[in-house]
Amino acid sequence: MVKHRLNNIFSPVRGFVVVFLFTILSISLGCMENENAVGKIPTKKGKLYIVEISENSGNTYKWKAMANAAILNESTGIMDFFSPRIEFYENGRPVSRVTAKNAKIDLNTRDTVMNGNVVVNSKKEGALLKTEKLSYLSESNKIHTTERVTIYRKDAVIKGDELTANPDLSNVEIKNQETQIIKR
Numbered sequence: 434m435v436k437h438r439l440n441n442i443f444s445p446v447r448g449f450v451v452v453f454l455f456t457i458l459s460i461s462l463g464c465m466e467n468e469n470a471v472g473k474i475p476t477k478k479g480k481l482y483i484v485e486i487s488e489n490s491g492n493t494y495k496w497k498a499m500a501n502a503a504i505l506n507e508s509t510g511i512m513d514f515f516s517p518r519i520e521f522y523e524n525g526r527p528v529s530r531v532t533a534k535n536a537k538i539d540l541n542t543r544d545t546v547m548n549g550n551v552v553v554n555s556k557k558e559g560a561l562l563k564t565e566k567l568s569y570l571s572e573s574n575k576i577h578t579t580e581r582v583t584i585y586r587k588d589a590v591i592k593g594d595e596l597t598a599n600p601d602l603s604n605v606e607i608k609n610q611e612t613q614i615i616k617r
Contacts, residue, residue: 480502480503480504481502481503481504481505482501482502483501484498484499484500484501484502484503484512484514485497485498485499486498486512486538486540488543488571492525493522493524493525494520494522494525495521495522495574496519496520496521496522496569496600497519497520497522498514498517498518498519498520498536498538498545499517499518499519499520500514500515500516500517500518500536501515501516502514502515502516503515510539510540510541511537511538511539511540512537512538512540513535513536513537514535514536514537514538515534515535516532516533516534516535517531517532517533517535517536517547518530518531518532519531519532519536519545519547519569521600521601523557523601527556528555528556528557528600528601529553529554529555529556529557529558529600529601529602530553530554530556531547531551531552531553531554531567531569531576531600532550532551532552532554533547533548533549533550533551533552533567534548534549534550535547535548535549536548542571542572543571544568544569544570544571544572545568545569545571546566546567546568546569547566547567547568547569548565548566549565550563550565551563551564551565551566551567551578553567553576553600553602555601555602555603556601557601557602557603558586558601558602558603559586559587560584560585560586560602561584561585562582562583562584562585562596562602563582563583563584563585564578564580564581564582564583564596565580565581566578566579566580567580569600574599574600575597575598575599575600576596576597576598576599576600577596577597577598578595578596579594579595580594580595581593581594582594582595582596582607584602584605584607587615588614588615588617589612589613589614589615590612590613590615591605591607591610591611591612591613592610592611592612593607593608593609593610593611594607594608594609595607595608595609596608
């Protein structure tokens with residue numbers, strides 16, 4: 434029954450593969466009860482453990498998100514991840530990894546908002562980005578923030594107030610950029 438309900442949620446989304454790995458048998462999917470002034474009201478939310486979702490293009494990943502716990506709101510299609518790890522791929526190989534305290538992924542648009550101690554580690558560019566909030570816009574395949582950012586590269590530290598870039602930290606645009614060159 435649960436499998437059928439999940440398939441119905443994701444069936445209209447093409448190229449978007451959702452894989453749920455459950456290691457705990459006492460997972461509550463479907464209706465969790467929320468307390469309010471009137472009493473317990475059932476809502477369509479389910480807490481999931483050991484979660485992995487990904488977007489594929491053909492046989493290769495575009496991105497993959499993993500977390501030890503997440504909550505799916507079936508009515509909105511929003512999945513809240515706790516301590517997520519999101520990997521971005523190019524030609525089947527991981528090019529960057531993002532970690533944060535939490536993230537919200539819209540399963541309809543595949544847009545993602547990551548909050549709290551957000552770190553992007555780009556293997557491709559050899560760079561590390563730190564900020565407090567970061568969005569991934571699936572349609573344009575860009576990451577964006579209006580928060581203060583710091584990018585660490587082997588030869589420079591770059592700071593600024595707003596950023597738009599590819600998920601691998603290439604093609605970076607930063608407003609109010611301050612660059613400190615590191616001499617080795």
